[in-house]
Amino acid sequence: MSGISRRRFLAASLAGCAATTLAGPKKALAAGSFKGYPDGMGVLVDLTRCIGCRSCEAACNKEQNLPAPDRPFDDKSVFDETFHGGKQKRRPDENAYTVVNRYNPDDSDRPLYRKVQCNHCNEPACLSSCFVNAYTKTKEGAVVYNSKVCVGCRNCMVACPFNIPGYSYSSAFDPVVKKCIFCHETRLKNGLPPACVDVCPQEALTFGKRKDLIKIGHQRIQTHPGRYLDHLYGEKELGGTSWMYLSPVAFDEVGFDPNPGNEPIINNVKDFLGTVPMVLAIWPAMFTGFHLLAKKKEHDEHNHDVEKQHDEEGGDQ
């Protein structure tokens, strides 16, 4: 018989199985335990400091060359805008990569403001969900994307636990996903803070190495008893985010998902995804083997029959 022998086929498929089962879980575990690049940058957002001046929105607009706004950036009436029957406050879109919203929590005697933008997860769900690999988590900490390869499938918009990526619905011919990139191209990779941080008059946004910001955040909680909730949002949530938050009130009162869990989104699917390479690698080999074996049997039987016939013919002579 030409090609694969039965013994070699069995040996090879066993080895393949072993390799996949051994390598599979290890790889999957690694995917869910990335703690971020050691010198990755971040921003600590302190809700007690924000006065809702919207200067960050204006700075973002200028830095990212976004279209002119409908209303001036110092117009506070936008805080009254709601959508979906009053349930939804403003969210970032193709024309604004960051927005500030106002909240009036019961536990606070003054309104609180929360800036919304991409939180630049350590293990971004948008990145995991993108099948053309448009997204990259850079060593500086930014989650950036290559709009040249984006096919506009909007998987990332569904995957993002913070509802961040916007979509250029206005573009008929080349609609792509749009979101905050931490000013990576113009600032971050050159060692500069993003434009929103630079302009903030209150230093509600503190820029630094993520690992230092965690220390600073906990120090603020400790040195100002009663000012903050004892929780640094984003330190652990969803595997950790580069942007983290301090709040004087419960996080659900200022528009956060109070308990998104500490597991990165990819952990929800990694067990399933871990089996995909196995299926792709083993099944073709296995079924080719089965096919060849079946063929061989057929072939052998055929040969046998021919030989038998031949013998019989010979015997007749």
Next chain:
Amino acid sequence: MSAKQILITLMMVLAFFAASSLLLAAEMPEQVSLDSMVALFDGVEFDHAMHTDLGEDCSACHHHTTGTGTIDERCVRCHADSDEVATVGCRECHLANPFSAENINKEALDRYQFHIDTPGLKAAYHWNCVGCHEEMDGPTECQDCHARTPEGDDFYHHDAKDLSAAGKSGH
């Protein structure tokens, strides 16, 4: 000690106090121009004399740097008896560019430093002024203290018109 000696000592003490208070008055500015960061807004001509007349302790703004003691319980632990420092201007400690790569790396290296979270100059001004103005019912709107520059007008798109308001779909 003779009466003459006592008199001389007394005079010297008096002279010292007079001189030091004169010195203090000379050093303490009537007016301070806070204009090192003018960009979107003009600088502020800060009426220092008017604010010192409000009777607040120097440390209310200057922490422990004026050598007059400090009342903040977080600072007292280390700075109860701190001496007056050479220059007490905000910008001596609060950096105009707190997030420069140089400063971020320096703070990270200094692991034993308590002050790892010193605000930049812009925040120091705003916290000090606005925080107090809120308590004392002083002016708190941006342009109450510093007028916006033409550059600032452009930055905030002051001439933006809501053209889409009529046909707003509501997301």
